[in-house]
Amino acid sequence: MDPKLESRRPSPPARIVVATVVLSVAAASLALGSISAPPANASTDRVALPKKIVIGYSAKGKRIVATRAGNPNADAVLLVIGQMHGDEPKGRAVVRAIRKTKIPATANFQIWTVSTMNPDGAQKFTRANARRVDLNRNFPVQWKRSAKGLYYSGKRPNSEKETRAMMAFISRLNPDGIVSFLQHANTVFSVCNAKNRPWVLRTGELMKLPVDLAVDCKKDDKTYSGTMNDWFSSKFNGWFATVEQPASRKVTNVKIQRYARSSIQLAREQAR
Numbered sequence: 001m002d003p004k005l006e007s008r009r010p011s012p013p014a015r016i017v018v019a020t021v022v023l024s025v026a027a028a029s030l031a032l033g034s035i036s037a038p039p040a041n042a043s044t045d046r047v048a049l050p051k052k053i054v055i056g057y058s059a060k061g062k063r064i065v066a067t068r069a070g071n072p073n074a075d076a077v078l079l080v081i082g083q084m085h086g087d088e089p090k091g092r093a094v095v096r097a098i099r100k101t102k103i104p105a106t107a108n109f110q111i112w113t114v115s116t117m118n119p120d121g122a123q124k125f126t127r128a129n130a131r132r133v134d135l136n137r138n139f140p141v142q143w144k145r146s147a148k149g150l151y152y153s154g155k156r157p158n159s160e161k162e163t164r165a166m167m168a169f170i171s172r173l174n175p176d177g178i179v180s181f182l183q184h185a186n187t188v189f190s191v192c193n194a195k196n197r198p199w200v201l202r203t204g205e206l207m208k209l210p211v212d213l214a215v216d217c218k219k220d221d222k223t224y225s226g227t228m229n230d231w232f233s234s235k236f237n238g239w240f241a242t243v244e245q246p247a248s249r250k251v252t253n254v255k256i257q258r259y260a261r262s263s264i265q266l267a268r269e270q271a272r
Helices: 002-005 090-100 119-124 159-173 196-207 218-224 228-235 253-270
Strands: 052-057 064-072 076-081 109-114 176-184 188-189 239-245
Touching: 002 159, 052 159, 064 090, 064 159, 076 159, 076 253, 090 109, 090 176, 090 239, 090 253, 109 159, 109 253, 159 228, 176 228, 176 253, 196 239, 196 253, 218 228, 228 239, 239 253
Parallel strands: 076 109, 076 176, 176 239
Antiparallel strands: 052 064, 064 109, 188 239
C-alpha cells in the first residue's frame, strides 16, 4: 500500500451498546444459521453468529443471506451490502469478488457480505421491491411518506420485510462500519456526517471514486429521507459509506476487483 494512503487512514471508532431496539424478522431456513429479533429492552452489542445465515425473506419469500469471512472472534467488523435497488446490480459482483478472496481465520477482522437485500427487485430488474417500495426510503429515521413512484417510501416506516430483516441483522451484528453499493452516480456519499466523513474520504481514496466535498449539506439532508444510512448513523456508533458505482457499462472487472480489495482493506484498517 502507498505509505501516504496508509498514514491517512481513519482511527477505528469506539464501540457503544445500542439498547431498546424492537424488531421482527421471518424465521430462517433450517439448512443455514438463523437470526431472530432481539427482545424488548435487550442489549444489541455484538453476539456470536454462524458463518452463513438467512437474515430474513423478501416480500415474495426469497431468502436474504449474509456470510462471514475472516476471524469470527475479531472485534473489528465490516458489513458490505452489494445491492439495495434491483436495477443496480454491480455491487453483487463486488460481493462475489470479496467472497472469493481468501481471508485467513487468523485475521484481525471479520467482514460480512449481503449480496442483495432486494432479491425480488433483482429478479425483475426494478429499483423497488415487489411491493413497489424503494427500500432506501423505508427506514424509520427521517422517514417521510411519499407518493407512489420511483422513490415510494411505503405506507409507514420499516413497512417492508426486507427493511425489517436488515434492521434486525444489523442490530445483532453491531458493525463498526457499513459499505453499501449503489449506482450510478460515480461517487461516495455521507461526507456531511462528521462521524462518517474520514471513512467516506478513505473509501473514495481506496476505490478511486470522487467524494463531493462541495455538497450543500443542509439541502442534502432535506433531499433524502428514510435511508439506511441515516438510520444506522443515528442509532449506532459505526460509520456508513454509500458507494455509488458508475453505470454498469463502465464498471469493468478491474474496478470490481478494486472495490472488493478496498472493502477488505477498510475492514483491516478498522482493526488498527
